[in-house]
Amino acid sequence: MNLPNAITVFRLILTVIFVGVAALDTVLGFRIALTAFVLAAISDWADGYLARKLNLVTALGKLLDPLADKILVCAGFVFLTAKGFAPVWVTSLIIGREFLVTGIRQIAVEQGHVMAADNLGKWKTTFQLIFCITALTFLSFPGENFLNTLSQPKGIYLLEVSMWLATLLTAVSGFNYFWKNKNLFPSIS
Numbered sequence: 001m002n003l004p005n006a007i008t009v010f011r012l013i014l015t016v017i018f019v020g021v022a023a024l025d026t027v028l029g030f031r032i033a034l035t036a037f038v039l040a041a042i043s044d045w046a047d048g049y050l051a052r053k054l055n056l057v058t059a060l061g062k063l064l065d066p067l068a069d070k071i072l073v074c075a076g077f078v079f080l081t082a083k084g085f086a087p088v089w090v091t092s093l094i095i096g097r098e099f100l101v102t103g104i105r106q107i108a109v110e111q112g113h114v115m116a117a118d119n120l121g122k123w124k125t126t127f128q129l130i131f132c133i134t135a136l137t138f139l140s141f142p143g144e145n146f147l148n149t150l151s152q153p154k155g156i157y158l159l160e161v162s163m164w165l166a167t168l169l170t171a172v173s174g175f176n177y178f179w180k181n182k183n184l185f186p187s188i189s
Contacts, residue, residue, distance in 0.1 A: 004051035005061050007043050011068045014040040015075055022079050027142060034136040040072050041129045062115070063105065069125055070098040076132035085135040085159070090167050094128065097174035104177060107184050120176055124169035131162040 001009070014036045022033035047065060051057045077091040101121070108115050138159065 002051075002056045002058065002061075003054070004047040004056050005058065005064060007047040007050070008061065008064050008068050011040045011043045011047070011072060014043065015068070015072045018072070019075050019079070022136075027140065030136060030139040034133070034140045037072070037076060037136055038133060041133065044069055044072075044125070044129075063109070066105075066121075067102070070102065073125065073128045073132065074098060076136075077128070080132060080135045083135070083139070086131070086163055090163065093167060094170050097170050100174055101177050104181050104184065108181065111184065115181070118173070118177070118180075120169065120173040124166060124173045127162050127166035127169055131159065131166050134159045134162055 018033045018036040018040065021029045021036065023029070044065070047061070051061055074091075074095050077086055077094050080086050081088055081091040105115055
């Protein structure tokens with residue numbers, strides 16, 4: 001296993017840590033969860049950068065990297081929906097889009113094609129991560145302080161803006177992904 005793929009596997013481990021400590025429902029648990037989530041988000045950038053820089057792009061990495069992203073983001077949104085930060089329908093849309101794209105990728109693999117994430121999907125993931133990190137920051141630093149003020153659900157609106165941009169990009173990128181790959185479905189194209 002090369003270094004970028006090992007980093008991707010590490011992101012999956014960080015996701016397990018995030019879920020486990022976030023469930024503690026304590027400030028310390030939220031802070032550890034935030035740290036794990038941020039490290040996982042950074043690892044998403046790092047594995048892709050290293051894969052391209054060191055010419056270590058593999059078919060496994062093209063499949064595993066987006067899957068690790070989906071697991072991290074879906075875990076974050078499910079947790080934050082349970083905490084009241086995102087409507088259930090938003091989380092359902094995000095999870096549904098991820099299943100759709102994963103299904104399309106699986107069909108492509110069966111037909112001998114490996115498809116990497118596109119730029120629209122990368123922007124979608126960026127805003128999803130911003131939303132999750134902002135909400136986790138709000139939970140991690142209660143009281144009157146700069147981080148809490150910055151991540152307030154009402155006020156500066158970073159939380160709301162990132163959630164709605166993530167939602168819009170989720171819908172548009174899901175449709176775009178399906179449309180660009182409609183040739184995989186003979187009855188549609």
